[in-house]
Amino acid sequence: MGELDGRTALVTGGNSGIGLGVVRRFVAEGAHVIVTGRNPDRLEAVKAELGDAVTTVRGDVSSLDDLDAVFDVIAQRGTGLDVLFANAGGGEFAALEDVTWKHFTEIFEANVGGTVFTVQKALPLLNPGASIVLTGSNIDVKGAPSFSVYAASKAAIRSFTRSWAAELVGRGVRVNAIAPGPIATPGLSGLAAEPEQAEALLGGLAAGVPMKRLGTPDEVADAVLYLASPRSSYVTGAELYVDGGASQI
Ligand SMILES: NC(=O)c1ccc[n+]([C@@H]2O[C@H](COP(=O)([O-])OP(=O)(O)OC[C@H]3O[C@@H](n4cnc5c(N)ncnc54)[C@H](OP(=O)(O)O)[C@@H]3O)[C@@H](O)[C@H]2O)c1
Numbered sequence: 001m002g003e004l005d006g007r008t009a010l011v012t013g014g015n016s017g018i019g020l021g022v023v024r025r026f027v028a029e030g031a032h033v034i035v036t037g038r039n040p041d042r043l044e045a046v047k048a049e050l051g052d053a054v055t056t057v058r059g060d061v062s063s064l065d066d067l068d069a070v071f072d073v074i075a076q077r078g079t080g081l082d083v084l085f086a087n088a089g090g091g092e093f094a095a096l097e098d099v100t101w102k103h104f105t106e107i108f109e110a111n112v113g114g115t116v117f118t119v120q121k122a123l124p125l126l127n128p129g130a131s132i133v134l135t136g137s138n139i140d141v142k143g144a145p146s147f148s149v150y151a152a153s154k155a156a157i158r159s160f161t162r163s164w165a166a167e168l169v170g171r172g173v174r175v176n177a178i179a180p181g182p183i184a185t186p187g188l189s190g191l192a193a194e195p196e197q198a199e200a201l202l203g204g205l206a207a208g209v210p211m212k213r214l215g216t217p218d219e220v221a222d223a224v225l226y227l228a229s230p231r232s233s234y235v236t237g238a239e240l241y242v243d244g245g246a247s248q249i
Contacts, residue, residue: 021217181243
């Protein structure tokens, strides 16, 4: 028996990195997973790998029309939603003096607006006992140079986790967040200004972690599975740090 047998899950940003790791884990545990992202080629690759266990839908979480299209597909399946992993998003470095309105709005529209309206539009479809897992970051409790807009977007996720947990507890819906540290994904490597600088960036990030290494999408998927499954039935409003101790010790 899988931990998510017969469950329906939505993973936004499920065609790469952490999201893809979670899609694979959810499928291995018996769920049917709706997978979204903007890049059609990477969505096609997920479909080719996982077949009937997934439904892929192209969609930008910053677009309300795209979100409506995603939730139309889920509504048509008729099974409701048991798990929502709101993961789509990302960031880029910018020192405060270099922050532009475009930098600010792109990060906030995807990370904050995308999460708000993904969860809002999921509400009518959530089954009793559903679990929502948001994607924060361990940077939400730390200061880091040149990453302030991204950090603030993830601090907003921490706040939404608590507020929505309070709003939805009466419906029997739990809301929690994961807060990854540096995890080896295309998104993390992509923070380097030039591809040849990626190795140095990743090495520097790993050196700053007490465990002296990057985490893997599989390690984050273990934490997300815990929060998504009934094993965490008495946990809501929490943020689980998956960061090799970086924010704690
Ligand atoms: N890796 C880390 O070290 C780390 C640490 C803390 C938090 N996080 C968070 O973890 C999440 C996943 O990041 P990752 O490292 O796995 O990066 P990734 O490999 O770049 O994956 C990001 C995923 O989000 C999707 N996405 C991005 N913007 C989107 C948008 N506007 N609409 C729909 N989908 C969108 C991407 O697909 P498309 O490009 O096809 O749209 C992709 O599937 C992000 O929220 C990130 O902030 C990552």
